[in-house]
Structure formats: C-alpha cells, structure tokens
Amino acid sequence: MENLEDKTKKQLLKEIDQLKVKITELEKSNSEVKRTEEALRESEEKYKAMYEETPLSYQSLDINGNFLDVNPKWLNTLGYSSKEVIGKWFGDFLHPDYVEHFRKNFPEFKKRGYVNDVQFYIRKKNGEHIYISFEGCIGYTPAGEFKQTYCVFKDITKEHEFEKQLKESEAKFKTLVTNSEEIVYVIAKDGTFLLSEGKGLAKLGVEPGQVVGASVFDLYKEYPEMLDEMRRTFNGETITSEAKIGDIYFRNWYTPQKNEEGEIIGLLGLSVNTTEQKLAEEEIKKSNSLLSSIIDSPGNLIMFALDTDYKYLSFNKAHAKEMKAIYGADIEVGKLIFSFMPNEKDISKAKINYKRVLKGERFSEIQEYGDAHSRFWYELIFNPIIDTSLNITGFTVFVTNITDRKKSEIEIQRFSRIFEDSLNEIFLFDAETLNFTQVNSAAQKNLGYTMEELQKMTPLDIKPEFKIESFAELVEPLRKGEQDKIVFETVHQRKDQSLYDVEVHLQLLHFENQSLFTAIILDITTRKQSEEELKVKSEFLESLIQQSPLPTFVIDDKGILLVVNEAFMKLYAVPDKDLILGLNALSDPTNIKHGVD
Known part of the structure; x- marks a missing residue:
C-alpha cells in the first residue's frame, strides 16, 4: 500500500513537471503571437x-x-x-x-x-x-x-474612348478602301507593297491584298516612267500623272508617307481607271480631224496644208498672221515652210511630226515654238491628204494657240509645287444629316475651309447646283441599294466663292452603327475645257459642210463615205443620205448611183 502511494506521488510530481514545461511553452507562444499582432498592427x-x-x-x-x-x-x-x-x-x-x-x-x-x-x-x-x-x-x-x-x-x-475611336476609324478606313472602285495602296521606301485594296484591282486581274509583300520594282519593271515617278515621291515630291497598263488607262496620285519624326518612309497612292474617258476623248479627236481636214477654218483656228516636200499647198489668214508674229516671215504658197523658220530646233521638231503624218498616221499633240525670249504653245492636229487612188499627197495641220492656257497651267504647277500638291479630295458625310464627318487635307486646302468649319457644313454648302430635294433624288438609288456607285459632274464652290468643275464618285458605306456617304472628287476643269473646245470645233465644222453651196463629202482612208452635204445629195439625186453613207466611193464611184437605185 505504501509503495503504491509512493509511486502515485512520483507520477504526480512528474506530470506536474511536464505541465510546467507546457505552461512555459504556451507563455512563450502567447508572447510571440502578441509580438506578431503588434507588428501587424504597426504595419497596418x-x-x-x-x-x-x-x-x-x-x-x-x-x-x-x-x-x-x-x-x-x-x-x-x-x-x-x-x-x-x-x-x-x-x-x-x-x-x-x-x-x-x-x-x-x-x-x-x-x-x-x-x-x-x-x-x-x-x-x-x-x-x-x-x-x-x-x-x-x-x-x-x-x-x-x-x-x-x-x-x-x-x-x-x-x-x-481613344481606343474605341481608333478601332472605329480603322474599321471605316478598311471599309472605305476595300469598297472603293479605285485602287488604294501603300508602298514602303524599299518598294514593298504594304497595302493594296479596292475593287479597281479586278481590272488588272489582281485580288485585294494579293501583292502585299511583293516589290513594285519587280511587278512593274516594264513601266520605268511610273517607277521613276515613285522614286521621286520617295524623295519628297507629290506626283500626279497618267499611265497605261495593258489596255487600261489610269490617273495616278502619289504623295510621300512620313513617320512621326517627319522622315519619309514610303508613299500613299491612289489610281483611278480613266479608260472610258480616254477612249471617248480619242474618238472625239479622230472625228474632229476627219471633218476639219477639208475645211478652211476662220477665226483663231490656224490651218495649213503641205505637200510631200513640205511646201505650202494652202493656209488661212490666222496661220499667216502667226508665222509673221513668231518668225517675222511673209509666207507664200509653193514655198518650203522651213525657209521661213530660222530656228533649227523648231525645224527638227516639225520634221518628226511631218514624217509621221506622211506615213498615214492621224494624231494630235502639244508643241512649243519660239526662242528663249518669246515662247508659244500650240495644240496641233495632223491628218494625211489622200487622193482617189489612196495615195498620200500631203497633209493638213489644224493648230490652236494655247499659249495663254499653258502659261496659266505653268503658274498653277508652280503654285502646286510651292504649297505641295496632294491626293484628290475625299469626303465622308453622314447619310442622315449629310454633315461632313471627315474631309482630307487636299479638300480642306482646295476649298479653303478648316476641318472645324467643314464639320458644320454639308455637301449642299459647296455644291451650288444642288438643293436638298435634287440631292436627295440623286442619292436615292444608293439608299435603296439599286446602285453601288453614282458618278456625276458638277461644280464645287470654295470659301472665296470661286467655282471649279469636278467629277464626283459617290458611294454609300454601312458601318456597325452608322451609314456614311463617301465622295472621291476629281478636278476635271482642264478636261471640261478641252471637251468643250473639241465639241465646238466639231459642231462648227459640221455646220460649215452642210452650209457649203458646193457638193462636199468626207471619206476615210479606205474611201468609205462618212459625211455628205445637201449639195452633194442634190448632185446625185440622193433622197436619203443613209442610202449611201458607208459605201466605198473610191473603189467604184458607181456605188453611189447603185445605192440610190
């Protein structure tokens, strides 16, 4: 019993010692927790x-x-x-x-x-x-x-907001260039295509984006003049030019592309297909030369005819007056034209064209004559004279003095170089309100308005020929989806009230939450003037033929009748000119009689 009690006491003392150790450990742990909590409190x-x-x-x-x-x-x-x-x-x-x-x-x-x-x-x-x-x-x-x-x-x-606007701007630009009938492209300074978009690429057999990564110097190595213009643009020039690729005519605009530091890193380009206009202009010129080759023109239209030895067959008073003004010469029929031209450079230039026309070629071009002190510019139309045996016996030259126009063009070119020419005008305006949303720098400069001023305006403010009703009628086919594009001619009015002729290419583009009209503007002032001059001359010459009391007719180089007047019809007793137009009058003159019978 005593031993059991001693053992219990020993165990109790041992357990008490163990408990003391645990209490000491707990006190130490609590102290660390307090220090941690204090550190956390100070940190907080x-x-x-x-x-x-x-x-x-x-x-x-x-x-x-x-x-x-x-x-x-x-x-x-x-x-x-x-x-x-x-x-x-x-x-x-x-x-x-x-x-x-x-x-x-x-x-x-x-x-x-x-x-x-x-x-x-x-x-x-x-x-x-x-x-x-x-x-x-x-x-x-x-x-x-x-x-x-x-x-x-x-x-x-x-x-x-900036990121949102940037995305919207990128979307609008992409929609604009991919839906454009023209060709829009960006070329790096080493010649690599970075962008190539527009429906106009289809005419060249190229898909949008197809040439990206390729070199323009490789793809168009057969067009050195066009590549030279691009190199000039890489050197800082803004170029407007015309080119023919295959059977397609283009009017091109190149402008330098610069980075934020103002360094030129490439070019921005726009090419417009002008094939239809070119063919129409050539047809008008050809028709005009056929009519004018047999008619002496009065007024300021200069005309002269030379034989195969370059001697005068005839000339009108305007030509005689012009030769007197330029060379101080009194010209005579039968005399060599070069005997009145002391300037060897002018003689060499004239011979080149005379040889072309004596080979049967009909053509027109602009030439410069005179010396350094007195220069004159002329637009010349050359036509061979063909006898009944289809032999070329000489040629006629119709000349228009365009010195004033050329001087004006030179002044305009100088002005463009000073203030830096740019791409053609591009407008974006809201389909509902018609208010301009974006206008490129070329348009701002040409119209004389700032971007802030233009954003408060509509196309009606710069198109004096249109009212709200007529403009709404014009764009209705676009709104209904009946047409993808409308092309029309009108005039634009600048801030200073001056007017200029334009050709407008108008499309309606649809974005996520907005519809915009896009208008690409071509300045056609010069073309309109040329067309009007050609039209007036053509109508005038046609009128002279019909009013002539002498039987008069026009044939082509194959002897086919193209034009006859009333006197001719009376001579052959032709009741209707449609009976003989198109007949070959040279191979067998009886064709005319047969046509009547």
Missing part, C-alpha cells in the same frame, strides 16, 4: 497612412466583396461619402453590364491572390460612368486565412 497603421495619401484610388473588400475601407482619392474620384460606401457590395456600384463580370472574377481573385489590369465600368454619384483598371492583392491572417483585399485603380476612360 503605416499602410493605412500610406494609402490615405496615395494619388491612386484605394479600396479594401471583405470575403463577400463588401467594402471595408476606401481612401479619400477613391471618394473624390467617384463623388461618394464614406458612409455611402462602407459595408456596401462592390457590384452595386457597377454598370449592370459589368456585375456578372465581378461575380465571375472575384472568386478567381481570391483563389489566385492578385489581379492585374482588371477593368470595370463604375457609376459615379452623379450618374456618370467611368472605366477603371485595378491592381491588387489579397491580405491573409497569421493563420493563412483570407482577411481582406488591397486594391488600387486608375481612371482609364480617356484611354478607353
């Missing part, structure tokens, strides 16, 4: 002082996403008071479209432990919304449990 106080003064908006959320704390910058940014925020759910302050975004991302945030550039659309107290971007992390307890979030955000509304 320092952190709180720091975020109170930070220039960024700070917020802290609990495990459910409710506000624990925000700093003054947060309150100032959104306009709330602390009482209106603390304890509220963060999602209640978001735009409805972003609430689900928060529900999905907050658990991921807690799981991952941090966030970077997470964006929300948050409501300010005044009802406005701003875009914000968050950076932050999770705070944990000493036991490693979730405690709260620590996040800051910055206002990115301006950046977001």
